[in-house]
Amino acid sequence: MITPVILCGGSGSRLWPLSRAARPKQLLPLLGDRTMLQMTASRTSDSTRFAAPVIVAGAQHADEIERQSAEIGIAAGALILEPAPRSTAPAIALAALFAEPERPMLVMPSDHLIRDEEAFFRAVEAALPAAAESCLVTFGVTPDRPETGYGYIRRGIEIAPGVHRAEQFIEKPHLAKAAALAGDGEHFWNSGIFLFRPDAYLHALREHSPAVFEAAAAAAAGARIDGARIEPEADAFARSPAISIDYAVMEKAEHVAVVPVEMGWSDVGCWDAIFDLGEKDGGGNISSGSVLAIDSKGCLIRSDGPSIVAVGVTDLLVLASGDAVLIVPRGQSQRVKEAVEALEARGNGTFG
Amino acid sequence: MITPVILCGGSGSRLWPLSRAARPKQLLPLLGDRTMLQMTASRTSDSTRFAAPVIVAGAQHADEIERQSAEIGIAAGALILEPAPRSTAPAIALAALFAEPERPMLVMPSDHLIRDEEAFFRAVEAALPAAAESCLVTFGVTPDRPETGYGYIRRGIEIAPGVHRAEQFIEKPHLAKAAALAGDGEHFWNSGIFLFRPDAYLHALREHSPAVFEAAAAAAAGARIDGARIEPEADAFARSPAISIDYAVMEKAEHVAVVPVEMGWSDVGCWDAIFDLGEKDGGGNISSGSVLAIDSKGCLIRSDGPSIVAVGVTDLLVLASGDAVLIVPRGQSQRVKEAVEALEARGNGTFG
Numbered sequence: 001m002i003t004p005v006i007l008c009g010g011s012g013s014r015l016w017p018l019s020r021a022a023r024p025k026q027l028l029p030l031l032g033d034r035t036m037l038q039m040t041a042s043r044t045s046d047s048t049r050f051a052a053p054v055i056v057a058g059a060q061h062a063d064e065i066e067r068q069s070a071e072i073g074i075a076a077g078a079l080i081l082e083p084a085p086r087s088t089a090p091a092i093a094l095a096a097l098f099a100e101p102e103r104p105m106l107v108m109p110s111d112h113l114i115r116d117e118e119a120f121f122r123a124v125e126a127a128l129p130a131a132a133e134s135c136l137v138t139f140g141v142t143p144d145r146p147e148t149g150y151g152y153i154r155r156g157i158e159i160a161p162g163v164h165r166a167e168q169f170i171e172k173p174h175l176a177k178a179a180a181l182a183g184d185g186e187h188f189w190n191s192g193i194f195l196f197r198p199d200a201y202l203h204a205l206r207e208h209s210p211a212v213f214e215a216a217a218a219a220a221a222g223a224r225i226d227g228a229r230i231e232p233e234a235d236a237f238a239r240s241p242a243i244s245i246d247y248a249v250m251e252k253a254e255h256v257a258v259v260p261v262e263m264g265w266s267d268v269g270c271w272d273a274i275f276d277l278g279e280k281d282g283g284g285n286i287s288s289g290s291v292l293a294i295d296s297k298g299c300l301i302r303s304d305g306p307s308i309v310a311v312g313v314t315d316l317l318v319l320a321s322g323d324a325v326l327i328v329p330r331g332q333s334q335r336v337k338e339a340v341e342a343l344e345a346r347g348n349g350t351f352g
Numbered sequence: 353m354i355t356p357v358i359l360c361g362g363s364g365s366r367l368w369p370l371s372r373a374a375r376p377k378q379l380l381p382l383l384g385d386r387t388m389l390q391m392t393a394s395r396t397s398d399s400t401r402f403a404a405p406v407i408v409a410g411a412q413h414a415d416e417i418e419r420q421s422a423e424i425g426i427a428a429g430a431l432i433l434e435p436a437p438r439s440t441a442p443a444i445a446l447a448a449l450f451a452e453p454e455r456p457m458l459v460m461p462s463d464h465l466i467r468d469e470e471a472f473f474r475a476v477e478a479a480l481p482a483a484a485e486s487c488l489v490t491f492g493v494t495p496d497r498p499e500t501g502y503g504y505i506r507r508g509i510e511i512a513p514g515v516h517r518a519e520q521f522i523e524k525p526h527l528a529k530a531a532a533l534a535g536d537g538e539h540f541w542n543s544g545i546f547l548f549r550p551d552a553y554l555h556a557l558r559e560h561s562p563a564v565f566e567a568a569a570a571a572a573a574g575a576r577i578d579g580a581r582i583e584p585e586a587d588a589f590a591r592s593p594a595i596s597i598d599y600a601v602m603e604k605a606e607h608v609a610v611v612p613v614e615m616g617w618s619d620v621g622c623w624d625a626i627f628d629l630g631e632k633d634g635g636g637n638i639s640s641g642s643v644l645a646i647d648s649k650g651c652l653i654r655s656d657g658p659s660i661v662a663v664g665v666t667d668l669l670v671l672a673s674g675d676a677v678l679i680v681p682r683g684q685s686q687r688v689k690e691a692v693e694a695l696e697a698r699g700n701g702t703f704g
Binding site: 017292294295305306307308309310311312313314316318320322323324325326327328329332335336338339342343346 | 369644646647657658659660661662663664665666668670672674675676677678679680681684687688690691694695698
């Protein structure tokens with residue numbers, strides 16, 4: 001058995017204006033009818049292989065997460081409500097503290113797409129023996145482009161079938177370096193998906209980031225438990241540094257492995273990715289909501305608010321939600337962050 | 353003295369979504385702070401030369417017209433409320449029936465721009481003697497491009513300084529013909545602005561379009577008068593053919609003259625015209641309302657509704673009003689009509 005741990009924090013400002021503080025990316029149906037969280041939770045619904053998931057999320061989203069889980073017939077084994085976001089290392093520590101200590105946990109962001117789930121499951125199977133021996137296993141995605149927005153992992157010797165020592169973690173590279181890394185067959189994207197025993201993670205965390213370990217342990221000890229909901233003690237949790245699992249543990253620990261996998265993975269990180277992944281109509285457009293596209297090509301047009309009418313428009317991303325409309329050419333959706341920052345600087349709170 | 357007659361009917365669907373049935377083009381501030389009606393009415397505010405204006409409009413706009421008139425300190429001498437739109441010939445007939453019979457009336461659409469008002473006034477002065485002699489005078493705009501959307505007038509011999517016999521009215525030409533007409537110095541755009549004595553107009557109307565004359569005369573005879581407001585009798589007016597002054601009178605009457613004039617005229621007929629006429633900011637954009645344009649060039653972005661955020665966008669017209677957003681590339685704004693027609697065919701009433 002494996003305990004799925006679903007990390008459901010994060011805001012996804014690159015998907016503004018649909019994603020906002022109250023409705024972050026993982027709670028939105030960005031690709032089809034189900035939300036990203038629902039797609040992630042469904043992935044581990046096979047109860048012969050997976051226990052009920054542990055979900056770590058912001059307290060303000062508890063009701064919506066329970067609603068979305070119920071909609072797909074899944075009940076979280078634990079819903080751990082972070083008093084404040086402190087990045088992934090403390091969030092995973094909370095999950096590890098409340099999970100079966102020796103049962104491997106499969107840590108997954110709640111907002112990634114995996115199109116080839118069988119390949120993913122095969123990689124998890126390959127990783128299980130190493131995880132059982134207290135190795136911290138990460139899954140490395142075979143690059144298909146010189147992406148500068150991800151971290152890379154260099155694989156070392158094969159220590160078990162399909163499992164390699166993780167030789168080096170490389171932070172987001174510049175384009176020339178990314179091109180070299182993506183092309184040499186030895187480097188893989190850091191997917192943010194992990195498999196390890198809770199005790200192995202907590203052991204490594206205590207050794208390499210003791211402040212995170214102590215804060216999480218104290219917050220767990222003082223937690224208020226109400227059915228599946230767990231509310232860690234806020235003051236204790238606030239003392240944790242905000243730090244990712246990569247910085248806090250994976251880059252420092254001794255027994256770290258990587259399982260390379262091609263599984264149709266995407267972090268669905270921007271509107272361009274959503275256009276690329278989605279199904280187009282006869283005009284090469286993707287539209288949803290109150291949208292009328294006349295003689296337009298290669299556009300993503302979504303609205304849950306105003307009616308959008310596009311005439312003679314090409315290769316444009318148009319996203320309308322509530323009282324905000326974003327217009328950006330395809331290929332430039334990374335720049336949405338500029339817009340969100342500018343709006344926040346103006347202080348008109350349109351992002352919130 | 354001259355009686356200004358301002359034709360304030362019409363819907364302007366080419367300026368959707370800002371112009372709608374309840375807020376037609378002439379009642380909108382499309383170029384600066386004042387509405388097109390206010391700009392038109394102000395043009396004849398010199399009380400040494402012009403009497404109080406006669407305004408012909410749809411009944412549903414009466415309150416808004418009085419509000420806009422009061423805002424600029426103008427009180428209509430008569431506000432004639434058409435029971436239903438029947439095009440210009442019957443509307444002008446109503447004005448003529450309620451105006452001083454022998455005082456020339458200057459008929460002006462309420463939604464045109466005249467940037468060189470002194471040139472316009474000089475043309476009106478030049479036209480006055482001919483109008484006094486019962487000539488029907490039209491003003492012909494010197495073409496600056498082979499426009500296929502306008503009618504043209506060929507000038508004949510000069511019958512008074514600056515005043516020519518109107519030799520021929522030519523309907524909207526195809527492009528090759530438009531290019532020939534626009535370039536030969538003898539043809540002028542039919543501006544829809546006229547000067548004539550009411551009795552001369554009514555005489556010609558009775559001769560060439562008796563059904564219009566009779567319907568208008570009966571509607572005027574049965575009118576309900578309430579202060580400046582005049583409500584012609586609806587059943588009588590409904591019997592008038594819906595026909596323009598050009599078809600009903602100008603193309604048929606004997607004593608028709610044209611005064612060619614260069615006066616910075618525009619019918620402000622589409623969003624491209626508004627972009628061309630408006631003042632651009634440093635990025636070559638025109639924006640108003642809740643708009644944030646980042647690294648965008650050559651765009652017109654207006655909103656009286658949702659917040660619009662444009663990033664890296666070029667040469668785009670973006671118009672947001674109420675719950676509708678229109679996006680169309682510059683140079684294609686004539687196609688807005690397609691969108692409005694498609695919306696009407698869908699029956700979702702977004703235009704209304």
